[in-house]
Amino acid sequence: MEYRFLGHSGLQVSAVGLGCNTFGRYTDEAGTAAILAKAIDAGINLIDTSNSYGMGDSETHIGKSLNGGARQKLLIGTKGASQMGEGPNMKGAGRQHLMAMLEDSLRRLQTDYIDLYQVHQPDLNTPTEETMRALDDMVRQGKVRYVGNSNYPTWLAAEAMWTSRTQHYVPFISVQPQYNLMDRRIEGDLMVFCQRYGLGILPYFPLAGGFLTGKYRRGEPIPEGTRGAMNPGMIARWSNDRNYDILEKLQKFCAERGRSTADLSIAWLLAKPMVSSVIAGTTRPAQVEANVKSGEWRLTPEEVQEVDKITA
DSSP states (O other), rough: OOOOEEEEEEEEEESSSEEEBBBBTBBHHHHHHHHHHHHHHHTOOOEEEOOOOGGHHHHHHHHHHTTHHHHHHHOOEEEEEEEOOOSTTSSSSSSHHHHHHHHHHHHHTTTOOOEEEEEEEETTTTHHHHHHHHHHHHHHHSSSEEEESSSOOOHHHHHHHHHHHHHTOOOOOEEEEEOOOTTTGGGGTTTHHHHTTTOEEEOOOOTTGGGGTTOOOOSOOOOTSSSSHHOOOHHHHSSHHHHHHHHHHHHHHHHHOOOOOOOOHHHHHTTTTOOOOOOOOOOOOOHHHHHHOOOOOOOHHHHHHHHHHOOO
C-alpha cells in the first residue's frame, strides 16, 4: 500500500481509503466488521464515515467493530453539519450543532478523538468565522486532530482558509468533493486552489455510484444483487448516452491493457494533483481487495493524457 501526505499536513493516509456510507444501510454489523478487518489487512488506514450515514448506524457499527483494539490501526474521518433531527439547531455548521454532533460521534465510534473531522456540506447561514472557531476549539480540546470540508465550493474553501490565517485558527487540510471520470468539474478551480494552498483532495464516488464498473449496460435492466438494484436512482443519474459513449471508449482503453474500468477509475484519480486518498465504498470484503489492487496501477503521463481526452 502506498501512503501519501494529506495535503501539506504531516498526516499520512493510504492511497486507497474506505468509504463507510454503506454501513448500516446495505451492510450489517457482521459485514462491517469483516470489511474493516479486510481493509486493515490490506494496509488501508483511512476510513471515512459521517454522522448522517444510516442516521448514526455507520458510526455505531464501526465503533463496535473497532472496540477490540483495532482503533489505533486506523485514521477515522467523520463529518457533521447534516440534518440529524427536527428543530432549528439540528443541522448546519454553527457552533451549537457541530459541538453536539461531535460528542454524539465520539460516543457512537467509542473513541475519545476523531482523526479528521469534516464539515459535510456548506452552511451559508452561518458565518465562516463561527464554524472555523468551533473547529479550532475541538482541536484545542484534543477531541479532533485535523479538520477538513466536504462539498465546499472553491470560494467558501478560500474564505475558510483566509479566516483561519487571519484569526489564527486551525485550517482545513482536506477537501472531499465528488470527482470521477464522469464528473471532472473540480478541475476548473478547486483543484488549482488545493495546489496553491496545500489541501489534500479525497474524491468520493470514484466509480460514479458503480456506473464505471461496467456492470450497467445501455438499454438493459439493472442486474440483480448490485447496489444499483438497491438504489436505482444512483445509477439513473449517470445513465445517459454521453456517459455510455465515454464508458465504451474507456472499456476499449482498458481491454488493450488487460484492465477493468474500475481499475482505471481509481488509478486515474491517484494520478491527479493533490489527490491524497480515493474514498471507495464497498459492501463486501472482496471489493476492498479489488480497490486496493486498482490503486497499484500506475498510469503513464501519456495514458493520463489519453484518458483525459476521452472524458473531456
